[in-house]
Amino acid sequence: MSSRKIGMWLYTNSGGDKIAKKIIKKLKDRDIETLDNINLRNAIARNSNIIYKGEKLNKLDLFFSYNAGEQTQYQVYLYQALNRIVPMINSYEAFALTEDKFHTSLVLRNNGIRTADYKLCHRDDGHELRKIIKKWDKMVYKPTDGWGGLGLTKIENEETLNMLMPFLNQMDLRYFYVEKFIDYDNTDFRVDIVDGKFVSCYGRKANGTDWRTNVTSGGSVFLREANDKVVDIAIKAANACGTDIAGVDIIYDRKREEYVVLEVNGIPAFATPEQEKMGLDFNDRKIDLIVDLIDRKTKKDR
Structure with a gap:
């Protein structure tokens, strides 16, 4: 038994x-x-x-x-x-944190981890949004609880913002979360971390003229090695968010010449059978680390 x-x-x-x-x-x-x-x-x-x-x-x-x-x-x-x-x-606290982009960015920034510059504004503060677009030139509107790139909207100028505002107001949002658009090469690093240990890294790239790398938004996966800097950032981000398991999305800011964390995903997918055929072979290591984690946590509890 x-x-x-x-x-x-x-x-x-x-x-x-x-x-x-x-x-x-x-x-x-x-x-x-x-x-x-x-x-x-x-x-x-x-x-x-x-x-x-x-x-x-x-x-x-x-x-x-x-x-x-x-x-x-x-x-x-x-x-x-x-x-x-x-x-x-993951704990509910870690799950809830990583489900919210604003809260995640706030925690990462307060732990010394670089993210995109961001603003959170009350829905009625359109004046503040207009000030931001003039300062940033380009920004991205993000639903705080979205995933897979759904709802992301790139705002290129004040005219685009004015066109978008009526639609956002119709959604009865209480607040708007926007990030400064980062000049990058339309690729990212997805780094998997389990129990504070590096599991794997692969890349994703946007499709055609799109800027979103998410697979559900048309992006594609490719083999990519992580350097020590990327791995270190991912581990620190996962720890800051309190996640036992995390997929950390990182891009390289070409203007500032530094790596930036875009998102911490508390439920990063395993490689699909098709991705395994193309060379993503991290599933067994991830499974072993998860089993070790469960074993240790249940022993400690008892």
């Missing part, structure tokens, strides 16, 4: 189901039982328990949540509640 039991919710598309099986097998070899595919959307809370298909999740030794595409408000709400009782990977 297993002495430790964890819950896991890992995405199943793009090879995620096979990754989950490998993790479960390696955990079993360490006498750790896994309750798989636990979507908190289908759980209920009753008195002191959070229950999923008869299992009391608050009795688990750890919960490993790793699914970005199927999150619901209810699921996230229970994620927060369960983390008050059970250790998480």
Whole structure:
């Protein structure tokens, strides 16, 4: 009988189901039982328990949540509640931080990590936005809770801003978050970190005339080596955000001649089967580090 039991919710598309099986097998070899595919959307809370298909999740030794595409408000709400009782990977605090671009940038800057210059303005402060575009020349509007490049809008001048403002106001936003547009070569580094250790690096490049490198926005993945500076920045960014697992997006500012962190992703994807064929071979190392992390955290808890 297993002495430790964890819950896991890992995405199943793009090879995620096979990754989950490998993790479960390696955990079993360490006498750790896994309750798989636990979507908190289908759980209920009753008195002191959070229950999923008869299992009391608050009795688990750890919960490993790793699914970005199927999150619901209810699921996230229970994620927060369960983390008050059970250790998480990533913790709810780290998850919530990395889901918010403004909060992430604020934390990184206060830890001495370079990010794009940014401004957060109240929705009614259009005057401040106009001052910013005159100063910066170009900027990028970002939804604070978006991912995959969705909603990113490049603002090239005050005329573009004036055209955009009515649409933003229709969305009933409470505030606007904008970043100064950085002169870069339309490629980035995606650096994976697990438990403070470097796992891998690959590059992404924008498609054609687009400036967004996100694959969901038309960008493509290519093999890319990370230098010591990039790895050091990524580890510091992951630690600053309190993440056990992180994918840190870094670009090179050609004007200032320095590396800049664009984003810290708390649920960085494993390499897909197609990406593995092109040479991205970091999945096994990432799995081993995650299993080591779960093993250590559940032992410590006990």
